[in-house]
Amino acid sequence: MSFSSVSDHDAYRAGLRPVNQWKAYGLKNYPGFIFIPDPFLPGCQRHWVKQCLKTYTQKPNVCNLDMHMSSSETTDLWGKSQHQLRNKSSSKRASKTLLEKLRWVTLGYHYNWNTKKYSANHYTPFPSDLAFLSEQVAKACGFPRFQAEAGILNYYHFDSSLGIHVDESELDYSQPLLSFCFGQSSIFLLGGLKRDEAPVAMFMHSGDMMIMSGFSRLLYHAVPRILPNLEGKPLPSCLELPLPADLPEDSVMEPCSQEDWQVCAKYLQASRVNMTVRQVLAEGQSFPTEARTGRDLDASSVGSYHEEHSEIKKHKSDSGS
Ligand code: OGA
Ligand code: MN
Numbered sequence: 001m002s003f004s005s006v007s008d009h010d011a012y013r014a015g016l017r018p019v020n021q022w023k024a025y026g027l028k029n030y031p032g033f034i035f036i037p038d039p040f041l042p043g044c045q046r047h048w049v050k051q052c053l054k055t056y057t058q059k060p061n062v063c064n065l066d067m068h069m070s071s072s073e074t075t076d077l078w079g080k081s082q083h084q085l086r087n088k089s090s091s092k093r094a095s096k097t098l099l100e101k102l103r104w105v106t107l108g109y110h111y112n113w114n115t116k117k118y119s120a121n122h123y124t125p126f127p128s129d130l131a132f133l134s135e136q137v138a139k140a141c142g143f144p145r146f147q148a149e150a151g152i153l154n155y156y157h158f159d160s161s162l163g164i165h166v167d168e169s170e171l172d173y174s175q176p177l178l179s180f181c182f183g184q185s186s187i188f189l190l191g192g193l194k195r196d197e198a199p200v201a202m203f204m205h206s207g208d209m210m211i212m213s214g215f216s217r218l219l220y221h222a223v224p225r226i227l228p229n230l231e232g233k234p235l236p237s238c239l240e241l242p243l244p245a246d247l248p249e250d251s252v253m254e255p256c257s258q259e260d261w262q263v264c265a266k267y268l269q270a271s272r273v274n275m276t277v278r279q280v281l282a283e284g285q286s287f288p289t290e291a292r293t294g295r296d297l298d299a300s301s302v303g304s305y306h307e308e309h310s311e312i313k314k315h316k317s318d319s320g321s
Helices: 008-013 045-055 077-087 128-140 214-218 258-268
Strands: 033-036 104-108 150-157 160-165 177-183 185-190 200-204 209-212 221-227 271-278 306-308
Touching: 008 128, 045 128, 045 177, 045 258, 045 271, 077 258, 128 177, 128 209, 128 271, 150 160, 150 221, 185 271, 221 271, 258 271
Parallel strands: none
Antiparallel strands: 033 209, 104 150, 150 271, 160 221, 160 306, 177 209, 177 271, 185 200, 185 221
16 A cells, blocks of 8 residues: 555545555455455445446446437436335335346446447546546555546346456556445455466455456456345445535535435345446557447447346346346
């Protein structure tokens, strides 16, 4: 950790403890991999959860539902889901809200799941609060020039997983990949440079961060399992406290109303949210110019690494509806 590079105040603005209070773990044989167990200040994870569900789901950001629904149908997922979600009893089988059908959102340079590429002409402004958080974390880990340019948010339920993959679409591998976890826990598998190398397994709990840099930047990894938090409560205790009422004037976090948190809490009782943040281009680099191919424009074959495991789903032809 570069203890001195992030001021306590900048950490505070992002909802983080002073960096000298963070713990950071490396892994033998995985240089550049850093695991930081929950460095958030009490209550502050709530801001990021609410952003993932209420704010970052808004247009012009892109989500999996846009692939097979009209733009009016995917506008205001939060507004269209909040009442049903809040009143849902966990025992009854009810139809899924749009928020519960959400699998991923892309930010900044929007990752194209079909071509596996980012492109200059598919960019929307990266959220400034998440850019600030990411840049402080990168700085604390020794990457003071990191620029948050693309984000992939993953939304998981107890039956979801993320298949084995490498994040290699970015054009600059000298910058780290940052990952932030919220809600229920998961098992993370970190493999090798080749797909068939045996992985190490670790738990990821709410608030935990992971940095993949250097040698570890291009390692295979996967999330095979989502698990109820180990405390055995509906939500882990780090999500029990509300955001501080007296946020500093220059905080990037905003207050979260009780009503909004109720919806987030209900969602997170059976879900995990993960934010990954990437720098796509090296400083001063631009995208190589490329001729468009028909494949780029074909949304019908859009795929991703997201998988669902449920007996019911297996018999349905279209899991998206
Ligand atoms: C990814 C990723 C891991 C996670 O989005 O590339 O590997 O913990 N996410 O969800
Ligand atoms: Mn990944």
